[in-house]
Amino acid sequence: MSWLNYLIRGYKDVLNIFYPRFCISCEHVLHPNEDFICHQCASKLIRTNYGLDAENPIYDRLSAIIPIKSASALFLFDKQGVVQQLIHQLKYHGAQEVGQLMANYVINFYDDNSFRSQFDYIIPVPLHPEKQKQRGYNQLTLFGKNLGNYYSIQYTENILLRHQNTSSQTMKSAGQRRRNVAEAFSVAYPEFYSKKRFLLVDDVLTTGATLEACIESLLKAVPDAQVSVLTMAVVL
Ligand SMILES: [Zn+2]
Numbered sequence: 001m002s003w004l005n006y007l008i009r010g011y012k013d014v015l016n017i018f019y020p021r022f023c024i025s026c027e028h029v030l031h032p033n034e035d036f037i038c039h040q041c042a043s044k045l046i047r048t049n050y051g052l053d054a055e056n057p058i059y060d061r062l063s064a065i066i067p068i069k070s071a072s073a074l075f076l077f078d079k080q081g082v083v084q085q086l087i088h089q090l091k092y093h094g095a096q097e098v099g100q101l102m103a104n105y106v107i108n109f110y111d112d113n114s115f116r117s118q119f120d121y122i123i124p125v126p127l128h129p130e131k132q133k134q135r136g137y138n139q140l141t142l143f144g145k146n147l148g149n150y151y152s153i154q155y156t157e158n159i160l161l162r163h164q165n166t167s168s169q170t171m172k173s174a175g176q177r178r179r180n181v182a183e184a185f186s187v188a189y190p191e192f193y194s195k196k197r198f199l200l201v202d203d204v205l206t207t208g209a210t211l212e213a214c215i216e217s218l219l220k221a222v223p224d225a226q227v228s229v230l231t232m233a234v235v236l
Pocket of ligand 1: 023025026027028037038039040041042
């Protein structure tokens, strides 16, 4: 270890005493060499090991309904598990740094070539402006931005837009709900995005209805676009 490493290590140790950081999941104090979550919680995360290629259950599920290039998810969503905890903190308790943590996992787990020069834009599933105002942020911003920075792909929230608030539709039938969701999205200036390759990111893939609606809107507006999907977690 060089003297510089010693110095950094010492600095981190001192910082830890005065400004302890806590695990986002279990809230125990983090060691200087841990970021966002402790090693114990991290070890409980269940990876899907799905690459961004055609051969995985998420691709099979989505591509049966709508044309996509590829699809993947980082972790399996287990009820009451660490992933559930992290995403709950991200969406409802202001823990935006979970987005950065998840981006770090993508960077560590996936082959760089499945991103570099494969996409022109990274875009999030948009939040209704009202909801974003309530929450104060889109929970996908840090995830998308960090991926964009690392892979040199433009991250933007200005292409796919959301209009209707689809949160209060529990009384509607499944068919109505689907239509309602599909009508909620639109593409700004579609003429600029001919033949562009999009990576659409989301937090949890459950039924896939929202993602399908996003993809449908994108492809309706830009028929020769290519869409891939990456989520932090998937409910299988
Ligand atoms: Zn922990």
